[in-house]
Amino acid sequence: MTTGITHPADPAPTGSTGPVPLRIAYSPCPNDTFVFDAWAHDRLPDAPALDVTFADIDITNGMAERGESDVLKVSYAVLPWVLDEYALLPCGGALGRGCGPLVLTREPGTDLAGRTVAVPSERSTAYLLFRLWAAEQVPGGVGEVVVMPFDRIMPAVRDGEVDAGLVIHEARFTYRNYGLHAAVDLGEHWEATTGLPIPLGAIIAKRALGGAVLRRLAESARASVRAAWDDPSASRDYVLAHAQEMDPAVADQHIGLYVNEFTADLGDEGYAAVRALLTRAAAEGLVPPLGPDALAFP
Template sequence: MRIAYSPCPNDTFVFDAWAHGRLIGAPALDVTFADIDITNGMAERGELDVLKVSYAVLPYVLDTYALLPCGGALGRGCGPLVLTSEPGVSLTGRRIAVPSERSTAYLLFRLWAAEQVPGGVGEIVVMPFDRIMPAVRSGEVDAGLVIHEARFTYRNYGLHRLADMGEHWESTTRLPIPLGAIIAKRSLGAERLRLLADAARRSVRAAWDDPEASRPYVRAHAQEMDPAVADQHIGLYVNEFTAGLGEDGYAAVRGLLTRAAAEGLVPALAPGALDFP
């Protein structure tokens, strides 16, 4: 089974047991590591069987892929941040770096900016997420939208938090923040899709039951990250919604994509598009 997910600690933690053949009855995985902007593009081109993608890309790919009800990343207090080199900077007409224009972070940012940035932002520059903070610090861009462990490390770059997209989302919706989704090709068939969902759920449970087992895999793919930051990353992004979206999780995904469609940021979802076979 060909799968792509990021080398970030939350993904390697979640998929460790499955990727290393420790789940009885689960299909073997052929893993490709790729940043979220790459996996979003893979999904739009219909590449690979299973992918970790941004929830924001779902309206473009749900004809080909089904959303698995587990394995992804939602949560509270874990939203993307807007960072600047000086506090209190106005973003009107400014140059902003983002990790992807198909990312959930970008949708949350555009919904926030529509309310909070009079006149709108200026140029949007897409760059790998690990380049964004250096670009803000150097003045290459005026602000950066950051994800992942950057919420723990941005002060190391001398940067300032201008706004928290998650705080804005949660205060206006009372719902968790939908970030990353696991999708699988519909052509695999309903039985196979259910098998994949079961494997993803069991892999999450196995990681929680024996967190030490995943440490070599996590560390191997996060070599430049402080182990304490990696643990914080996992603690924030792997939670009850990873084991199962549940009512609040599905409400969050529908809410985000419905609001984004109303703003013309994504196509509207077809009825039943999020339903799992």
């Protein structure tokens, strides 16, 4: 998976007088390319044009904190730092059950107290879930936390560079190929303790765009999700072109796990999960507290 930023969109024709496309950044992961395929390729007649940037979640989180794009896929964990400038869209993101981050080790039963742990981002939802879990389950805490691109984490654990690694996405399906063991399923822990689905990735858009545009963006994201479900084959080339050597069967598993009813609409349960995560984290002093209307959509 890429760790930098690329701009795959075709350039606008010289002399074009059409509306300026909205800048959007999302990951090259199969769930995002599946969700946004119809929109990014102008197959939704009423959707605004997009200027697409691909970037891994650690980069998009930073972009959100710097206000660098109109629309972004980010970690739910970064919301407390960006909701003054951005609104949470009620669709298009990743939230579900049985899809949480894993903590991997070389040996089963490894005690994580004082151990070095690799994580994909300090602002990621995965790391926030890990910190909430460790506060309860690891007396004395873990040792050094090392941030590294998530595609490097499993090799680093396998090769002994770190004692444990926090992984997301398709690593759920491939970690055994590295001879690793799942020490903790953080999603399973979250579901067992809250009864709620796991909030992972959110779609946010600049409040300055105005309520009418934000509602149009939400409608477009929802329409793109439905178009992908109606004709999964239409997105196949886009998904595999950016999955970077991922086995097509793994890409399909990835999409099946992370694109679900909450992608089409967060609904009451989805919003409850987001509030629960950020309220718990704020109570532990891990994130700033949210205002009462911070998650409200215009």
